[in-house]
Amino acid sequence: QNTVFNETNRATVESALYNQLARSGAELIVLTDLGGRLLARASVTGFLNDRDEVLDRRLEEIVAGIKPPGRNMRVLAGDDGKPVLHNWVKVSMRAPLPVAHIYLAYRITTAGTEEFTRMTQLEMAFVTHAQGSGHDVHASSLPASFPLNTAH
Incomplete structure (x- = not known):
């Protein structure tokens, strides 16, 4: 939380998110503000780490529909262009009120x-x-x- 709230450099925030991936076992993590604007993202899949405004907008669209509880499986194109199905989990960051949302994507295999x-x-x-x-x-x-x- 400290890195997310006190760091303005996206690369630094994404490094902290990448470390969270290792702990969670997720394939992809997306951080948004409360309005749904993507602030940062990280992935264990290299192509998802490339800077890409189109992908950022697609991820914003995907996570906008994630509403716990509910059906939160979404398809995203993989690095080979084939569709990949993920189950998404939304976590609100609180300090103590909600200040951001983190979305974790777990690949269905x-x-x-x-x-x-x-x-x-x-x-x-x-x-x-x-x-x-x-x-x-x-x-x-x-x-x-x-x-x-x-x-x-």
Whole structure:
């Protein structure tokens, strides 16, 4: 909090956010002011760390829709251009009143889905509508004999 509130250099704030990623296990972290303006971001995925105003605006749009509790899964293009599904968690920074919001994005992976299946005995698949037609399967623990049709 000290770095976020007392540092005006975005690179320094993003370094502090990157350290938070290591503790949280998230792939991406976004810091906004209370009005939703992106102040800083950091990621364990290198391409998301590049300065990019278009990506900053896209991230502002994504986190504007994150409302706990609720369905907070959103798709973002990965470094290879393919869609990546994340589950987002919103945390309000307080001092003692809310002063900013941090959003943590956890990538939905097959390994994580399979681990959840082992713990719960629930088979599942994470599927989103693809741009154009069809569906994108992001992760699945369903048996290979269960067809995941990617056409509408």
